[in-house]
Structure formats: structure tokens, C-alpha cells
Amino acid sequence: MRRPSIFxxxxxxxxxxxxxxxxxxxxxxxxxxxxxxxxDGHVAEIACANTLSAPEGGDLLEATGKHVFPAxxxxxxxxxxxxxxxxxxxxxxxxxxxxGGFGTVVAMPNTxxxxxxxxxxxxxxxxxxxxxxxxTGFIAAITRGQKGQELTEMAELxxxxxxxxxxxxxxxxxxxxxxxxLQYQRLCGGVLALHEEDxxxxxxxxxxxxxxxxxxxxxxxxxxxxxxxxxxxxxxxxYEGGRVHFQHLSCVQSLVALERAKEEGAPVSAEVxxxxxTLTHDSVRTLDSRFKMNPPLRTKVDRExxxxxxxxxxxxxxxTDHAPHATHEKEVPFEQAxxxxxxxxxxxxxxxTKLVLVGELELATLVERMTCGGAxxxxxxxxxxxxxxxxxxxxxLEASFQVGxxxxxxxSENCCFHGETFRGRVLLTVAGGSVAFRAPALADSAALAAVx
Amino acid sequence: MTGRLQRxxxxxxxxxxxxxxxxxxxxxSFAEVSGREIKKVPALRGRTVVNLFYEASTRTSSSFELAxxxxxxxxxxxxxxxxxxxxGESLKDTVQTLSxxxxxxxVIRSPHVGAxxxxxxxxxxSVINAGDGKHEHPTQALLDVFTLRRKLGSLEGASIWIVGDxxxxxxxxSNILALRRMGARVTVCGPPTLLPREIEALGCxxxxxxxxxxxxxxxxxxxMQQERMQDAFVPSxxxxxxxxxxxxxxxxxxxxxxxxGPVNRGVELSADAIDSPRALISDQVKAGVAVRMAVLYELxxxxxxxxxxx
Numbered sequence: 128m129r130r131p132s133i134f135x136x137x138x139x140x141x142x143x144x145x146x147x148x149x150x151x152x153x154x155x156x157x158x159x160x161x162x163x164x165x166x167d168g169h170v171a172e173i174a175c176a177n178t179l180s181a182p183e184g185g186d187l188l189e190a191t192g193k194h195v196f197p198a199x200x201x202x203x204x205x206x207x208x209x210x211x212x213x214x215x216x217x218x219x220x221x222x223x224x225x226x227g228g229f230g231t232v233v234a235m236p237n238t239x240x241x242x243x244x245x246x247x248x249x250x251x252x253x254x255x256x257x258x259x260x261x262x263t264g265f266i267a268a269i270t271r272g273q274k275g276q277e278l279t280e281m282a283e284l285x286x287x288x289x290x291x292x293x294x295x296x297x298x299x300x301x302x303x304x305x306x307x308x309l310q311y312q313r314l315c316g317g318v319l320a321l322h323e324e325d326x327x328x329x330x331x332x333x334x335x336x337x338x339x340x341x342x343x344x345x346x347x348x349x350x351x352x353x354x355x356x357x358x359x360x361x362x363x364x365x366y367e368g369g370r371v372h373f374q375h376l377s378c379v380q381s382l383v384a385l386e387r388a389k390e391e392g393a394p395v396s397a398e399v400x401x402x403x404x405t406l407t408h409d410s411v412r413t414l415d416s417r418f419k420m421n422p423p424l425r426t427k428v429d430r431e432x433x434x435x436x437x438x439x440x441x442x443x444x445x446x447t448d449h450a451p452h453a454t455h456e457k458e459v460p461f462e463q464a465x466x467x468x469x470x471x472x473x474x475x476x477x478x479x480t481k482l483v484l485v486g487e488l489e490l491a492t493l494v495e496r497m498t499c500g501g502a503x504x505x506x507x508x509x510x511x512x513x514x515x516x517x518x519x520x521x522x523x524l525e526a527s528f529q530v531g532x533x534x535x536x537x538x539s540e541n542c543c544f545h546g547e548t549f550r551g552r553v554l555l556t557v558a559g560g561s562v563a564f565r566a567p568a569l570a571d572s573a574a575l576a577a578v579x
Numbered sequence: 580m581t582g583r584l585q586r587x588x589x590x591x592x593x594x595x596x597x598x599x600x601x602x603x604x605x606x607x608s609f610a611e612v613s614g615r616e617i618k619k620v621p622a623l624r625g626r627t628v629v630n631l632f633y634e635a636s637t638r639t640s641s642s643f644e645l646a647x648x649x650x651x652x653x654x655x656x657x658x659x660x661x662x663x664x665x666x667g668e669s670l671k672d673t674v675q676t677l678s679x680x681x682x683x684x685x686v687i688r689s690p691h692v693g694a695x696x697x698x699x700x701x702x703x704x705s706v707i708n709a710g711d712g713k714h715e716h717p718t719q720a721l722l723d724v725f726t727l728r729r730k731l732g733s734l735e736g737a738s739i740w741i742v743g744d745x746x747x748x749x750x751x752x753s754n755i756l757a758l759r760r761m762g763a764r765v766t767v768c769g770p771p772t773l774l775p776r777e778i779e780a781l782g783c784x785x786x787x788x789x790x791x792x793x794x795x796x797x798x799x800x801x802x803m804q805q806e807r808m809q810d811a812f813v814p815s816x817x818x819x820x821x822x823x824x825x826x827x828x829x830x831x832x833x834x835x836x837x838x839x840g841p842v843n844r845g846v847e848l849s850a851d852a853i854d855s856p857r858a859l860i861s862d863q864v865k866a867g868v869a870v871r872m873a874v875l876y877e878l879x880x881x882x883x884x885x886x887x888x889x
Contacts, residue, residue, distance in 0.1 A: 338780035344713030344752055345692050347776065414693035458671055460691030462712065 132288030133231065133262040133506060134255035138561035140168030141517055144181040145555075148190030148521060152197050152511040153495040163195055165517045168560020173513065186562075188555060190521055197509035198230025198261075198518040198558055202320075202398060202500035203295070203374060203446030204471065206232075206263070208254060209247065210239030215451040215538045217251070218258040220471070223449070223537035225260050225564035227471040228520035228553040230509055231501055233264040236273070237296040243268040243279045245287040252288050261558035264290040264504055269308050269319060275300050278308060282315040290504035293320035295374060298356060300326060305360060309369030318396075318503050320372040321360055323381070324422070328352035333462050335377075335408040335423040343414065345461065348423050354380035361388030361395050372503045373397040375448050377422035379432040386441055396503050398446040399433050401474045402543050405481040406430070410543070416457045416464035417543045420450070434487050437496055444500035447474045451539030468543040473530055475522065476549035484550065517557045526552040533567075584877045587699045587706040591717045591756040599760060603725050605873035606866070612649065613869055622880055623652035626683040629704070630656040631673070633689045638840055638864055639709050639719070643686050646871035655680070670694065671701055678702040683879050687711075705878040707871075713749050719839055720753035722870040724761055726862045727797060730835060735762035740792055741783075742823060743801030743847050744773045746812070750839045751801060755781045768792065769801075769823065772812045789822070792829060799837045800825050803847045820846055827851040835859055 145163040150173070152158075160176035172179060181187035206220040215223075217234075224232045234251070236242030242251065248267055255263045267289035271277045273296065281292060292308065299305040299321065308319055329352040334340050336347020357373055361384065364371040373385065376399050388395050402420065407427050410418040418424060436442040450467025457464050475497065482488040498509055509518035531545040556564040584598060594602070612620055628647040632640050640656065647654045657677065668676075670689070677685065678701070685702055687695050688709040695708035710716040727734055739758050745751045745767045755765050765783040767774060778785050792798060803819060813819045826849040830836060836858040842848055852858065 336776055338777040341775035341778045342752070342781055343692055344715075344747075344749055349776075414696060455669065458697075459669065460689065460694045460697060460712070462691050 132252070132290060133264050134252045134288070135259045135262040135559045136255075136257055140560050141165045141557050141562050142167070142182045142185030143188065143557070143562065144179055144185065145188045145190045145195055145519070145521060146179065147176040148193045148195040150195040150511055151491060151494055153491045154197070154508065154510055155512050157511060158491070160191070163511065163519065165557065168517050170511060170513055170515050170517055173511070188521060192525070193554060194522045194524055195511070196228070196494050196520050196522060197498045197511055198520045198556055199228050199475065199497040200231040200500040200506070200509065201229050201447050201449065201471065201474075202233045202444060202503060204232045204234055204449040205237070205451065205467070206234040207451060208238060209250060213453050213538075216258065217254050217263065218260070219536065219538040220449070220451070221258070221260040221263055222564070223469070223471040223535065225556045225558060226536040226553060227473065228475050228522060228556050229261060229471060230518040230520065230556060230558035230563070231262050231264070231506060233266055233290060233501070233504060235293060235295045236266055236268045241268050241273045243271045243273065245280065245283045248284055248287045248289060260563045261556070264506060266291045266293050266320060266504070268292065269294045269299055270304065273297050275304055278311060281308070281311055281317065285315040285317050289317060290506065291318040291320055293322065293374070295320065295322045298322055298324045298326065302359060302363060306363055306367060309363060309367035309371070312369045318370045318372050320374050320503075322374050323353045323356035323360065325352045325356050328355070332423070333419060334411050335425045337408060337426060339408045339411055343411070348421070350378035350380045350425060350429070353378060353422055354384045357381050357388070358384040361385070361393045364395055365391060365393040368394070370394045375400050375403065375422055375446065376433065376442060377403050378425050378429045382432055382436050382441060389441070396443040397441070398444050398500065399437055399442045400446060400448045401470055401477045402468055404430065404433055404437065405477055406543060414461045416459070416461050417468060417541055417545060419461060419464050419466055420448070420468050420543070421466040434482060438488055438492060443496070443503070445474065445478070445496050446500055447471055449537075451537050452541045453539060457541045467541065469535065469537050469539055469541055472536055473542060473544045473549065475553065476528070476551040477544050479524065479551035480549040516560045518559065519557050520553055521555040523552045523554055524550060526550065528552050584874075584881070586878070588717055588874055588878065589695050589699060589706065589708045590715050591720055591753050591760070593717070594760070596760045596762075599721065599724060599757060602721055602870065602873045602877055603728055605876060606725050606869040609872040609876070610866070610869040612872075619649050619651060621651045622876055623647065623650040623683065626652050626879065627680060628652045628654050628684045628686065628875065629677050629680070629682040630654065630686045631677065631688070632657070632709070633659045633687075633694075634710065636688055636710075638867060639688060642864070642867035643709060643871050645868050646875055649868070650872055650875055652683070652875070655682070670697065674698050674701045678704060684875060707874060707878070710749055713747050713752070715753045716749040717753050717757075718867075718871055718874055719750050720757035721874065722863060722866040723754055723799070723837060723839075724757050725866045725870050726837070726859050727835070729862075730859065731796070733762070734758060737763045737796045738766070738794055739763050739797045739799060740766045740768055740795040741799045741801065742768045742789065742792070742825065744803055744812075745769050745778060745801065746773045746775050747804065748801050752781070754799065755783050759783070766795070770813050770819065789829075793831060795834060797835045797837060798825055798830065800847050802839065802841065803843055816846055823847065824849055825852050827855050830855065830857045837863060840864065
């Protein structure tokens with residue numbers, strides 16, 4: 128078995144005491160105030176609150192009243208490099224990730240050109256070694272040019288570091304082509320992550336097909352365009368014994384197909400995005416292009432069903448589908464606007480505010496679902512435990528902030544939560560053993576005091 | 580008052596019933612102006628109206644131009660063909676360029692939903708939506724309501740059937756909203772492939788069958804566009820015409836016939852229906868100028884009394 132590949136710039140290993148924070152790690156079961164000592168980028172000690180002192184020459188974060196979680200893992204981001212650096216770069220995208228408490232991200236291959244060749248992947252990993260603020264994995268295309276016609280050289284791409292394969296942005300339309308990829312997966316491994324959409328049903332659509340699209344005169348994308356493909360591809364995965372992951376589920380029909388596939392023992396997993404968990408097609412009534420994404424925002428019933436499936440574990444993890452676009456690509460009529468919303472900087476706060484605070488989801492469940500997304504790529508799952516590489520975030524659940532009021536760390540501003548007031552501010556992120564983010568308020572206050 | 584026009588007219592939702600009636604009352608006085616030998620009032624003298632048309636249009640663009648001229652405004656008409664739009668200029672840049680002329684109003688027709696609302700955010704001028712994709716065409720709905728009010732006196736309780744390609748029709752959407760606000764009952768009828776899913780959410784009934792059209796007081800027929808055949812929404816124009824064409828035999832003596840134009844003779848309407856005395860098609864065209872004068876006046880002058888007009 129090959130080692131999973133993850134890339135990060137070299138940075139000073141953290142020497143840090145996080146003092147008195149409420150440490151919550153659903154996997155280790157730890158849930159209470161503790162001191163967390165990080166030495167040389169590793170968890171060196173977990174002790175009773177306010178018993179440890181900061182390492183000499185290291186940092187001290189007074190975290191009493193704050194929460195300490197394993198850093199979040201995002202299995203679905205678009206870093207736009209190479210070719211679309213005007214939207215995002217590996218440097219800005221991973222900085223946005225760190226600002227949102229993420230300690231690991233997996234970048235999609237629909238770049239320009241797409242990642243369908245090992246040379247492109249090697250260029251990406253090289254850049255990540257210099258620029259990635261948090262450990263970053265890269266997923267390669269299933270088909271050349273993501274056109275659904277010919278397989279990429281999947282084995283070579285795996286050797287070059289691909290954590291899996293996806294044609295994200297587009298579905299693998301041909302069942303025969305996906306079957307070949309599933310067969311070939313036996314040679315090279317690597318999950319096939321699938322953007323499910325039947326273009327014969329979704330063609331021309333720009334939002335969910337329903338009462339709002341009827342009112343606005345916008346072409347609709349029926350929920351069935353997603354769920355019928357999930358049913359088809361789960362059957363293929365079961366038949367071939369291949370491993371598939373369903374990206375960004377959006378509707379209740381998909382959950383029915385997913386549940387059935389899991390009951391039958393199909394080797395499948397699924398993710399859901401913060402926006403599908405918190406917003407509905409009613410937001411599109413504004414015709415604000417920040418609410419244009421694919422799959423589209425759907426109905427209240429869909430949203431509630433997705434939350435229920437996340438709670439029960441039918442949906443395995445949360446992926447933001449962070450999709451940055453330049454202002455000029457969004458500042459156009461809705462039908463012409465690019466699809467997608469940024470999500471890295473707001474994911475936790477949005478879900479904490481709109482789901483946990485109102486009682487739809489337990490905090491521990493949210494943390495679990497936001498940290499397990501690397502499993503499908505065989506990436507390490509962050510744990511707050513002795514000798515583990517430090518991958519933690521510190522969050523002030525009491526602090527509220529207005530999204531976008533101070534701009535964004537991402538290069539792009541197309542955030543569907545822009546202007547909303549959320550609770551749950553990320554103060555510090557340690558990723559891959561080094562400090563990847565500290566909140567501006569901390570950077571120059573006594574709260575994070577350098578210990579001489 | 581919420582239902583009165585504020586700065587712009589982007590959607591019928593900008594108006595409540597009283598707001599619509601106010602515009603119709605104003606239009607009545609302008610209809611009188613249009614009957615004079617000198618069809619001009621000085622209301623907008625020295626002010627500029629820009630017409631920005633990104634789609635082919637005959638009656639809407641000409642009636643907006645005439646409406647502005649009869650109010651003595653200076654009118655600039657820009658069409659996408661042969662303009663900087665043709666050279667790839669973005670809508671925002673075009674609007675900002677034209678805004679430099681300090682127009683009082685900008686009239687926009689676009690193939691894209693929400694274009695007029697976007698424009699309103701980019702210019703200090705009043706913006707009038709002259710059709711944005713399949714979304715809305717509020718001045719068409721106002722002139723249709725104006726025409727019907729003249730014929731029926733009141734729309735309260737009237738049954739209005741809108742027949743044809745509802746899916747692709749901004750006229751249908753604005754009319755459903757406007758007619759409902761005026762107290763009418765609305766039924767949309769067309770091939771199931773051309774009725775939007777959940778259209779009932781707009782407050783209308785929907786049926787694929789023309790069987791009960793006899794109960795309608797007004798039959799409002801939509802244009803059937805040729806390109807819908809290519810997209811396989813209906814198998815053939817022939818079958819469409821067999822099932823949905825309104826002929827004079829459909830029309831009872833009490834029923835009125837409307838169409839937003841341009842008509843496909845022999846497709847959605849038979850020649851005898853078009854030429855029947857039940858048809859209000861030329862009344863609609865005539866109403867277009869008076870209603871658009873009223874909208875421009877309400878937005879740009881908006882004085883509380885009607886007497887100030889002439």
C-alpha cells in the first residue's frame with residue numbers, strides 16, 4: 128500500500144501552550160477544560176486546566192472559555208491553480224482554510240488545464256511545498272480533460288501523489304466509462320469522488336426546479352438529475368467492488384438512493400456542503416448570484432433531510448466545495464454567473480450558528496463530521512492525543528462577527544453568507560504541526576503572548 | 580405607501596393594487612393626449628431617457644421611444660447589435676458609460692433574468708424593466724390590465740386563461756401577478772412540457788386541457804416560438820396547433836381575446852380569431868404608449884394630482 132500524499136510548505140514547528148481551553152475531540156472522547164502543550168509540532172502533554180506552563184521561547188494562548196477542536200478537514204476545495212490564479216492560489220486558498228480552522232484540504236482537479244497528467248500534478252505538489260499553509264492533498268481527474276471519454280493514466284497519477292480521482296464540476300456521464308475507472312481502481316487504488324448530475328435532465332438549468340424557478344423564469348435542475356446518477360453509480364460500485372464517494376449531496380431523493388446503496392453494502396460514502404445544510408432555493412429569489420451553485424440550493428424539506436442524514440451518519444462528512452470566482456464572473460445576470468460559493472472561512476461558524484445553536488445538531492457531531500473527510504482518501508484523521516502531529520483549532524464560540532465585514536482571506540469574495548452575523552470565531556489554527564493562522568486580534572494582543 | 584412606484588419598475592411585485600390603479604388612471608389621461616392632434620406634453624422636457632435593448636423588439640422599443648418623446652424627453656436608443664456590447668463590453672460597463680450622460684431613466688430589455696434589477700444597482704437613473712429573460716415584463720402586464728379594465732370595468736372575479744408556452748414566457752409571469760392583484764382568477768393552459776413545475780405557487784390554476792376554456796372571460800394567448808420544436812418541447816407545430824390553437828369557434832360572444840404579439844398566424848391563433856371583433860390585440864398595442872407614458876411620468880415626476888399632466 129502506497130503512502131498517502133499530502134503537501135505543505137516548511138514552517139517552524141509549533142512550540143505552544145493552549146491553556147485552559149475546552150478540548151473537544153469526539154474520537155478520543157476528551158471533552159472538558161485542559162491545557163494542551165505542543166512541542167516541536169506534536170502534542171506533548173494534555174493536562175488539567177491551568178497546570179502547565181508555556182515552553183521556553185514558545186507561545187502561550189490563554190484559552191479559558193474557548194474551545195479546542197481537532198483542526199477541520201475539507202475533502203472538497205477548489206484552489207484554482209494552475210491557470211485560474213485570479214480566482215485563488217494555493218497560497219490564498221490554504222490561508223483561507225487556516226482562517227476557517229481547517230488543517231487539511233483536498234483540492235479538486237478542474238483547473239486550467241485540468242489535472243489529468245502527472246506533470247501537472249507534480250507542478251501542483253511543487254507549488255504546495257512552497258505555498259500551502261495547511262497540508263494539501265490533490266485529487267486527479269478520472270478522464271482526460273474531464274471530458275468523460277478516456278481514462279487518465281491513473282496509476283502514474285497515484286504514484287505522483289494523487290489521493291483519488293474525480294471529474295468534479297462534471298459528471299462521468301457514461302456508465303461504461305465509470306465502470307472502466309472502477310475496474311482500473313483495483314490496480315491503483317484511490318477513491319472515485321463523483322459529481323452526480325445527469326446532463327440530459329439538468330441541461331441549461333441554473334437553480335433548483337420548483338416553485339422559485341417557476342416564479343423567476345429560470346431553467347431548473349431537477350433533484351432527479353442527481354439522485355438517479357447516485358443510484359446508477361452505487362450499483363456500478365457494488366458490481367465492481369469499487370470505492371466511490373458522492374460529492375455535495377443536495378436533495379432527499381439522493382439520500383434515499385444513498386441509504387439503499389449502503390444497506391446493500393455498496394462501498395460508498397457521501398459529503399454535504401455547509402450551504403446545502405443551511406440555505407434553500409428561497410435565497411435565489413433575490414437573484415443574487417452568490418446563491419448560484421451546482422448542485423443548486425433546494426427546498427426546506429431537502430435541507431432538513433440533509434441535516435438529519437448528517438446527524439445519523441448516513442452522510443459521512445462535510446465538504447465546503449469552496450469555489451472562488453472573481454467579481455466580474457459573479458457581477459452579471461444570474462444565468463450568466465459562474466456557479467459556486469466560497470466556504471472555507473465560514474463553514475464552522477455558519478453550521479454552528481444555524482444548526483448547533485438552534486438545536487438541529489450536536490456540537491460534537493459537527494466537529495466529528497468536519498474532521499473525518501480525509502478518511503475517504505486514506506489521509507490521517509486529526510486526533511488530539513499524545514505524540515500526534517498537532518492539528519488543532521481554537522474557536523471562541525461566544526464571539527460573533529459579520530461575514531465579510533473585514534474582507535476575506537480568500538482571493539475571492541463570492542461567499543453566500545456575506546453580511547450574515549455568525550457566532551464561532553476561529554482564533555488559532557495549528558496545521559501539520561505549525562501555526563497556520565492566528566486571528567488578527569490575537570496577533571498583536573496579550574492573549575497570545577510570546578514567552579521569553 | 581409600499582405599492583406606489585419608488586425609483587424603478589423592475590417587477591409587478593413593486594406594485595400593489597392601488598399602485599397599479601394609480602398608473603392606469605394616469606394612463607387614461609395620457610390616452611387622451613394621444614388622441615390630440617399635437618400628441619405632446621412638456622412633462623419631461625430637458626430630461627434624457629436611455630433605451631437599452633439587448634434583444635430584438637419592435638413594439639416594446641417603439642412604444643417606449645414614443646412614450647418618452649410624447650413627454651418631451653430626449654431619447655437615446657442603444658441596441659446590442661453594432662454597439663460596444665457587440666464588442667464584448669459587460670452590462671455593468673455599458674450601464675456605467677450610459678449613466679455618464681446623466682439620464683433620468685433607463686429602459687432595459689435583456690435576455691437574462693434579473694438584468695434590470697442589476698442595472699438599477701449600477702445607475703442613479705430610474706430603471707424600467709422592459710423584459711428580463713423569462714422573468715418579467717411588467718409594462719406589458721400593465722398595458723394588458725389597462726386594456727381589460729377599459730373593456731370590463733373591473734377585473735374582480737374575472738376568469739382569465741393564459742394559453743400556450745408559459746414556461747418560456749415573461750409575459751405570462753407578469754400577467755399572472757398583475758391579474759391576481761386586480762382580483763382576477765387566472766388559469767394557465769398549455770402542453771405539459773411548457774407548463775413550469777409548481778407554477779401554481781404563483782396563485783394560478785394549471786391545466787393541460789383546453790376543454791374548459793369556455794368558462795373564461797378572457798383568453799390570453801401566448802406566442803409559440805419556433806425554436807421550441809428543436810428543443811423537443813412539442814413534437815410538431817402541427818400537433819400544437821391541433822390541440823392549442825384558438826380559433827373563432829372557441830370564442831363565445833362574451834369572451835375577449837388577447838395576445839402580446841407578434842402573432843404566429845395559424846399556429847397559436849387562427850386568422851379568423853385574430854380578425855374577430857373579440858380580439859383586443861390592436862387595443863393592447865395602442866395602450867402600450869399611454870401606459871409607458873404613465874410609468875415614466877410616475878417614476879420621474881410622480882406628482883400627486885392627475886390634473887397636473889396636461
